[in-house]
Amino acid sequence: MPELPEVETTRRGIAPHLRERTIASVIVRNPRLRWPVPAELPEQFTGARINQVDRRGKYLLLRTDRGTLILHLGMSGSLRVALPQTLIRKHDHVDLVLDSQRILRLHDPRRFGCLLWTADDPLHHPLLAGLGPEPLTEQFHGQYLHDQSRGRQAPVKNFIMDSHVVVGVGNIYANEALHLAGIHPLRAAGRIALPRYHRLAEAIRTVLSEAILAGGTTLRDFTDSEGKPGYFRHHLRIYGREQLACLRCGGLIHHQVIGQRASYFCRVCQR
DNA sequence: AGTGCGGCCTGTCCGC
């Protein structure tokens, strides 16, 4: 579910409640996430002080004096800051109870998310070590995409959704960015010239930045840390607009499954 | 090495 803007929205929402707080207890109601929540995690982090809440790609990193909690929201995960009297809903799998009495509550119906921990530098963790650059930093630019894509036959849409190429570009924003850049999603990544990759990198940055400003996209069930939906869906220019007119050129928006994911594009202005 | 696919899960929606 959540792409980078949703994870960043969540991070900004929870960070003020977590920073410089101590974890009073950890309650694991259901450890069966994508990978099991480690059995020792409650003991390891009870009494830990949270120093910083960071994000790497779509992973949230809760850095404490006892190690780092690594959290991924998968497709359907969300975090809320709850109070002791807040009712526990179905799929509320884990609580981090803070010394402030507030509770960081992980909710994840599909359980594609994960909650792991490491005592070492989390950026060296196997899940994070191979990730590509952050799209909103200066490490990410058209020249980089061009370099990485040489010799690649796969569609450019698959290429930019590969977290080892660049993190944080999920299905919705891949559709949006390609439309903004005027690039056909099925075009082989290795057969796009540098100027167009400059445009694509810029489009990715624009789309992600705008979505963060809007507080993320809610299609079905994304809510921020206060349980509120994001509003970026009102800004979507191509995603989900099958058979409607392209906002750039008026052409008919086409829907097609690419790499098992719903894709939307305009055959007139995306080449 | 790059590529494509299966699989993990539940909830929702659509057509019958």
Place this chain on the structure above:
DNA sequence: TGCGGACAGGCCGCAC
């Protein structure tokens, strides 16, 4: 109204 099936925003791990 009920039911089966398709589909959904991610991403690892595997076979080729």
